[in-house]
Amino acid sequence: MIKFTLDPKTGTPFYRQIIDQIRFGIAKGDLKIGEQLPTVRALAVELKVNLNTVAKAYKELEIQNILETQQGTGTFISKIDILITQNEKSKKLQDICNEFCTIAFSYGFTIDDIINQLQKTA
Numbered sequence: 001m002i003k004f005t006l007d008p009k010t011g012t013p014f015y016r017q018i019i020d021q022i023r024f025g026i027a028k029g030d031l032k033i034g035e036q037l038p039t040v041r042a043l044a045v046e047l048k049v050n051l052n053t054v055a056k057a058y059k060e061l062e063i064q065n066i067l068e069t070q071q072g073t074g075t076f077i078s079k080i081d082i083l084i085t086q087n088e089k090s091k092k093l094q095d096i097c098n099e100f101c102t103i104a105f106s107y108g109f110t111i112d113d114i115i116n117q118l119q120k121t122a
Contacts, residue, residue: 002030006047010099014049018057020092023066026077027084037067037075 002025006014025031038046040054047054058075061067069075084092104114 001035004043004047006049010095014047015053015057015060018043018047018054019060022057022061024084024092026066031077033077033079035077037077039074 002021004018004021006017008014010017012020022031022037031037037043037058040051040058044051044054058067058069062069065078065080067075068078101114
């Protein structure tokens with residue numbers, strides 16, 4: 001199971017963040033075929049969002065055959081392979097880098113500081 005988190009500073013709607021986290025969780029192998037997701041109500045309470053936000057995310061993923069809901073049982077990961085396109089990966093990396101750099105620059109770090117630290121970390 002993955003730990004869902006929402007970031008209001010990204011400008012990305014919460015339902016889209018939930019969708020992205022589920023899709024990336026499947027692609028990375030953190031979510032397995034047949035694994036049960038939290039109920040709409042449980043996830044909405046956990047994330048402190050409206051029930052409709054989670055329901056919208058789950059519904060969109062059902063339409064894409066990524067999730068399947070079984071009445072009275074729950075919502076599960078479907079038997080489908082999620083392939084994240086190179087374009088999608090590039091966009092996600094760009095978003096991550098933009099957010100990261102904004103935070104780093106606000107603390108006064110330079111590009112060289114960031115590169116040096118990344119080289120030490122990697």
